[in-house]
Amino acid sequence: MSRPTIDDVARLAGVSIATVSRCLHMPDIVAAKTRERVLSAVRQTGYNLNAAAQSLRQRRSNTVLVVVPDIGNTFFSEILGGIEQEASAAGLTMLIGDTGRSKTREDAYVRYLLNGRADGALLLADPQAAWFEIPTRNDLGIPPIVVISEVGPDSGPVAVSIDNEAAAHAAVNHLIGQGHRRIAHIAGPPSNILTAQRLHGYRRALNEADLPLQAELEFPGDFGLLSGRAAFDNFKAQTERPTALFFANDEMAMGFLSTAYAAGVRVPRDVSVVGFDDIHFAQSCIPALTTIRQPRAAMGASAMRLLLSIIAGEAAASVRLPYELVLRDSTAALIPTA
Amino acid sequence: MSRPTIDDVARLAGVSIATVSRCLHMPDIVAAKTRERVLSAVRQTGYNLNAAAQSLRQRRSNTVLVVVPDIGNTFFSEILGGIEQEASAAGLTMLIGDTGRSKTREDAYVRYLLNGRADGALLLADPQAAWFEIPTRNDLGIPPIVVISEVGPDSGPVAVSIDNEAAAHAAVNHLIGQGHRRIAHIAGPPSNILTAQRLHGYRRALNEADLPLQAELEFPGDFGLLSGRAAFDNFKAQTERPTALFFANDEMAMGFLSTAYAAGVRVPRDVSVVGFDDIHFAQSCIPALTTIRQPRAAMGASAMRLLLSIIAGEAAASVRLPYELVLRDSTAALIPTA
DNA sequence: ATTAGACATGTAAACCTTTACATCGTGGCT
């Protein structure tokens, strides 16, 4: 009826429960003959370890929680790969919590961590308030947290990120270098910390090239396909259209590309486009998208290693990794109009 | 140094641990004044429930594990949304395990479930062997499993799916209805159960229209962007090119679209394209992709409800949900060549 | 022959909750 326990195995094998436990975790210190008998009893009973009891006793769960704002965002998958690699090398199981940007769900995962179901958490982007209300006092035995992507200026938790401001600056500089003078920026959602940083990079690049900042060239956006479409309408409505667009992420750029194509506006002939993130589909856009690549696998791995060392009680500081401007076919030198 | 326990709270509030527990779970049966004192003690100590102890005592974890073969595949996100909704309504936390199609990782999640860390599991697509070696004997207290998408003919576990064979048939029939006679199919990976079913649908449609099955019209594929590109090379190399292509998923179709575009082959003028899944980006392909939509949210919700009822000890049978052929711009009537 | 030590196994405590049952006090009823 109910799960077999270690007692059942011990009884069947004619040994004590301590020996069973040892067979399972340190097989080499138990006599070969005994071990064989025990393992056979394990098979016969269909025994499985009770993780709750184990966690309770060991005061750890051998699990790492990765909290993602939106699984649908393809940006995250490669990061997860990097995390998994390091996690499983350290004997931890990686579990993903998808908040769907909902406060309720987010709270559920905060509780999950606080209740000791995970030995630590990795937060991907867009960290909402709930996580920062967690006291970091490890005198309370609260599991450590590492943030991937940016954290606010108060920078409570340890973080792994690229320099978003510099990357945005590089992207816009590339456009300026190609002769563009009227460059628009489609921003991310205002709530996102990255939005401000990428916007700053955009503005700084314009400033340094003595180009004017114009409010009508800063389009709102929310990182979704639809924002990209809206950006096209916005673009089209302008009396003096920008010749280049810098999107705060690839998905919006893709939304723009398809809408523009349908409306007969050609990229890069009529307008150059730069994205941000280098998501999987960026290479198969039409045209292939020039964008900023973040070293996603490395970011994940790096964050996981950081988390592990904090769990191990070592001091650890935030890490900044290099980005890369990937030149593809969506940008071209400005053709001076006659 | 270490986590505060319920004892610490009880001592501080001057009550027994039973009262503390009651305050946390059934606040209304404890006197208002006491409750207040206890809750304040909880705040002061920074107490958090120890999930391991709770699970151990209650013999359940209030967690559902969702196993995904590849988080990067955007196909899954909407399914997860449907699952989450039902799960949280039932008071369960949804956790995602990403196997990355690796046997090792998959085993890790099997163990996770078997160890009682989750009260049940939902498998998304591509179920590998490991899961089916799990004895379903619930006399051993093994948590139940529900599969989303197809299961093999032996159909051990309960499943939620669409009729892939019929859907493929409908897709190809649409092409035939538009006058196409030479229709190719780009299959999924041979290991995937869906591959065979979609292939059968394709073949049956051809058969019913008295069109010959030709080996050179059945391209291999693996559901990835690159297979789509390879399909283009394959397409281009044929002496008598197909006039329509039915891809076993959208991602491959997208790979084809961008390659074809770059090579000057126009869709749907030169060749019609149908995908499968209706992933997020299908609407913003160039041209927008005709495809089969699976009711993803409904599939997730349905599977979760099924799992819940099995957990509750009720009998439950597999469910089949309706699909939909979404007509967009990548297919057109065949223009008879002069 | 005696004993130190290595090796294999057993004993029992600790990990932290939940919950059935017991206790105690109070107010309402007869």
Add this chain to the structure above:
DNA sequence: AGCCACGATGTAAAGGTTTACATGTCTAAT
């Protein structure tokens, strides 16, 4: 006045491991 019932709280057992320590056996060195 005495009793019942009920509401609020306490007591203690149970849930299944891991692991420090104890025990016992055997080998090898003196």
